[in-house]
């Protein structure tokens with residue numbers, strides 16, 4: 001698998017969340033995602049970017065274009081230096097929120113992508129990495 | 141700051157959401173609608189036919205508008221959701237509790253005019 | 260490689276490194292980048308940086324007019340993204356090739372203007388070679404990309420073995436036949452929802468008479484489809500649940516929730532006709 005074209009975007013305001021959605025949409029279009037596939041990855045990005053802003057106190061998104069023989073994909077890495085998550089399994093469960101949300105963001109985002117990983121811990125900040133492939137490029 | 145404009149059509153409030161909606165715009169709309177809804181308002185229509193994604197934040201704002209409207213004015217109808225948005229919401233596990241949905245704005249108006257469907 | 264060639268290449272590599280920012284800024288304003296990265300100039304500049312860096316590597320390698328060098332892989336990957344986006348947006352291969360060719364002018368202009376006399380001749384030749392190679396790679400991609408699009412359209416055609424029928428004004432139906440795997444159900448769901456928009460339908464019938472087996476996975480797909488139909492403001496009815504299938508559903512303890520079901524397609528149509536006119540979905 002080759003990777004290329006890393007781009008990095010700040011997430012410090014809700015306007016920048018909108019910017020994240022736009023940039024992820026463009027990356028998905030460039031990777032040949034169908035409209036439904038684009039919508040899924042953009043929605044996941046919107047959830048994760050908001051968590052970065054609201055729970056993580058702001059951070060950045062790094063977008064990487066991926067390529068393997070079956071097709072192209074995109075990897076999104078959301079990184080913040082916030083309080084971190086003590087119990088990831090609980091945070092991922094539907095309906096769990098420490099704020100006023102529906103508690104569906106993290107678990108929902110996981111259902112919308114093909115690969116999902118969280119690196120976090122109390123005081124360590126949070127890095128969420130997700131990868132999405134269009135239908136034709138999913139079989140390894 | 142720009143705002144989502146809300147129009148009054150007789151006894152109905154209509155808000156058409158633009159393609160890209162920031163969180164603060166959504167919250168401002170919620171406040172505007174709750175402020176405008178009053179006695180004599182039958183319901184609220186939110187046209188989302190231009191909206192490209194509905195995430196948990198927007199879903200919650202819509203549900204809260206519905207909850208507030210139910211007390212003050214009647215029903216909230218969301219119309220025109222795109223197929224890609226509907227599929228994504230379902231895969232994600234998001235619903236629109238407390239809201240009515242219709243295909244088109246006309247259907248939404250008909251529904252509110254008919255008025256006999258319980259909220 | 261002659262001495263002049265290699266010194267030209269080295270001068271170009273050094274030039275690209277030193278002028279990375281200026282060049283990226285100029286490329287970001289060209290049609291190729293502007294049309295793809297519409298959300299902001301920064302993103303276009305960022306993408307252009309990537310291409311300058313990749314070309315710097317090619318120049319360091321020194322073989323400017325060889326389209327097979329490994330150093331070109333990165334260039335190819337970057338161009339492939341941009342070109343795919345352009346052709347998805349409807350730009351034909353010729354137009355895209357023209358847009359790729361435009362990348363050359365700012366490079367040549369800057370090399371000619373900025374390099375000292377001793378290096379200029381060899382560097383200009385090397386830069387021209389390099390940009391010629393970029394153009395070739397671009398052509399190769401946009402032509403093979405066209406091939407990919409044709410192949411994709413063929414695949415989509417074969418997937419629409421699941422036709423959506425318009426049964427009545429505002430009533431659509433999809434007769435499901437055969438085994439339902441995830442990928443196929445996804446296609447069915449998408450096709451049905453699109454048909455709801457196209458036909459301005461308010462009722463969708465999912466007929467599973469032709470489905471041999473309903474297990475938990477299939478039931479879940481039916482639920483999801485029904486939910487999505489409702490979010491869109493239409494209603495969904497599942498028909499053709501044969502007695503054996505009804506029994507399996509009960510035995511497996513599958514909860515179809517509040518999905519409306521009917522025994523036959525005719526029953527479902529009757530139900531649908533009663534709904535049309537009220538045309539109301541509940542989320």
Ligand SMILES: Nc1ncnc2c1ncn2[C@@H]1O[C@H](COP(=O)(O)OP(=O)(O)OP(=O)(O)O)[C@@H](O)[C@H]1O
Nearest residue numbers: 051055056091097098101102103104105106126196
């Ligand atoms: N980047 C992060 N830093 C710290 N905590 C986080 C982060 N992301 C998620 N969390 C924690 O995980 C919980 C669940 O997140 P999730 O996105 O599912 O719900 P939410 O953000 O509370 O509500 P919503 O449904 O609106 O997204 C959050 O309430 C928060 O406590």
Ligand SMILES: [Mg+2]
Nearest residue numbers: 051101105106
């Ligand atoms: Mg969240």
